[in-house]
Amino acid sequence: MYANPIAYGFSCISVLFAHIAMIVNIYFNGNYKDTRDVAILGAAVIIIDISYFIIMLFFRQASYALDFLLILILNMSFIFQSCFGEVNFDIKHLVTCIFSIASCKAGYVLCRNHKLLQEKKKLIYGAVTTVLLINLLVDLIANEMWIKIGSFTIQPSEFIKPLFVLACATSIEEQQRKHKILFMNIVYENITLLVLTAAICLVQVKSHDYGSLPTFLGIFSVGFLLRICYPKAKFSKKKLASVIAVIFVFLLIGLKYAPDYVQHRLHVDIWSDKTGDGYQQSQALIAIAKGGWFGLGPGKGYLSNIFAYKNDIVFATISEEWGLLYALMSVLAIVIMTAVPLINPARSYYHGTISACVCAAFTVQMALNIFGSCNLIPFTGVTIPFLSSGGSSMMVSGFMIGMLTACLSPSFKEPQHKKQEASVPAWRWQE
Template sequence: MYANPVAYVFSCIFVLIAHIAMLLNVYFNGNYTEVRDVAVLGAAVLILDISYFIVILLFKQTSYVLDFLLILVLNMSFIFQSCFGKVGFDVKHLITCIVCLASCKAGYILCRNHKLLQDKKPYIYGGVIFVMLIVFVFTSPEDMWIRIGSFAIQPSEFAKPLFILACATSIADQQKKHKILTFSVVYENLALLALTAIVCLIQVKSHDYGSLPTFLSIFAAGFLLRICYPKAKFSKKKLIGVIALVIVFVLIGLKYAPEYVQHRLHVDIWSDKTGDGYQQSQALIAIAKGGWFGVGPGKGFLSNVFAFENDIVFATISEEWGLIYALMAIFAILVMTSVPLVNPARSYYHGTISACVCAALIVQMALNIFGSCNLIPFTGVTIPFISAGGSSLMVSGFMVGMLMAAQSPSFKEPKHKKKEADVPTWRWQE
């Protein structure tokens, strides 16, 4: 373990105090039938805290800051989700939080060695295309989920970490320029641009417009780091041309977007409070009703509105817990995404991963909050780590593991089989 033992202990104490303070708020201000409900919830939160504190010691990392921020946010989310409408015990969300933590460690292990991932570049591209084909074949504009019994999976979520790796695994090829007509181009950049086009077209075909900004933000972060790569010599004229091309495509997309998207862009939620403006108008009313300190855990009315636990979860938290708690949760996520940027990654490859992950998480969070507050058209995307949803939590956890890998990378050379010439050719004498 590389972490400072004193800092580790104080971090554990800080997380425990934060969660205990929330549980005391539930006890004194919450809507529950029996004290046992609060006790069971508290026991689950503290057991998960302590268990994760022990588990992370099994992983050798330069820093455990992201681990503590992740468990802080996840158990905040578990407490929120268990109190909406009435204090209880959200077993499903607890399970998804545990899966998120396991997925985080999987992302950390799998993304430490950039040489290994660079060798797997064709499989990464193939993985993105395979996932998007599943989206195209098995989902519909009316339902972007694949349902298996009581489980529901949103396949487009699983394309995000693969797409991030696709943006990072060709970084070292930026110096390999080729002449096409009068232009010097990098083949890998053209391949990534084609992959991005495939992703965007399938998302549009599936009417999943809410995820488009997330994928585009990942591409933008990766593209900027490509042109900033040492000795890449990307001209300013090309950069301006690419930006102009993106703006043209956005304007065309807005002009020829489907009718329901056009309606969302121009809807007046207060004149259509029972139609397309219902969720946003109710969300704004709930935020105003909650004020700074909330009406109390489990005492809000927004829990009766569709998708209160994911699409408009910021407003649901603001109503029951107050705007202060909602902003604290968002601030914790922002700190989680800023840590890898404040502490530079150990390689350019891992730095690109960090930038792409941070872009994805921040854009997704902004879309949810601004959409709920009617600052932008309502998209219905989730807030990472806070909203309910197994696919979103699992993928978000994996992406935090990618951030951890950037802070504690592995530079081991891939093992090669012994060459035939190195094998002894002598034989035993008879």
């Protein structure tokens, strides 16, 4: 289905207007040395907008809502990142935004055909295992979570997320392939997924990447729930209660035997330790209060001097310079992106489970970052999708939006080998 020209044009104008309004705000209220810096930033944003509007027309989709929201939030993020401390064109973040757009289109193309994805399930499990091993090797050899390539860093654990979403995705047909073991009907794939989740958690703990654990557990919880509670499923409430109880017990064990620095973060009073572990959170809260609803002005904030201001506490950095209103609007745009596939349900149960798992990942990440910055939960250092800087995070987030777009515009083509089998004459089968 091609885009409605009127709706498409109106959406293009709305996105352009939003970005131009931000550039105007920088011109009148920003901290910059030369007006050419503002002009160059504005020109880059407008060129990216128009280029993407044209690129979108080459993809046949049932809906372009997610694409418009994606380019809206990406260029908002590019403007934010180019203004922290002083208006300065952030070429590195621009490159990651472009990669995010490209990975979005790749995710759309690769995830449209759910039949093909189901057939390649073993390859997906293999890919997750391979990335897990790479993650483990990087930790063992370099004692880090990142692979450094020049000025860019790659975080292998980020690339596990979309693969893990595909591993968690299922169809009703798959869940009906049950095997009786003792007194229980078991789906072998569900057991495999449970083992894979345990392996991911163990590797993340070994790598000391505790912040990513809730995201993976969120994806698994939603995926597993949809596996056992599909329409007309005969599922015992006692079994569901048992699963929840087991998860709760593991959480308690994890909290009890967590390393000392994790235990400290759980109980730290940031106001009595403002120069220690509570430094980032206390400064973030002070900055949000100083910024108020409309901010101090682009480039006029103090948080640009604090460690990880572009990623871990980015919500507070945006709030200080642009105001809490802008920060909430940018987060709302991401929330709407995750809500669109739920408001317009996918046309297959497989794509529906993909949508739910992606939404779970985004929701958990945003909650961890924002609530952590605001001292509502212990500080984790997890990034906000699209708003935080980081090449791996941006690329993976873009790919997952492409997955959501594919769920809204699925392809129901039969796998190629089945078509070839169907075209073989009956007399050949008899031979």
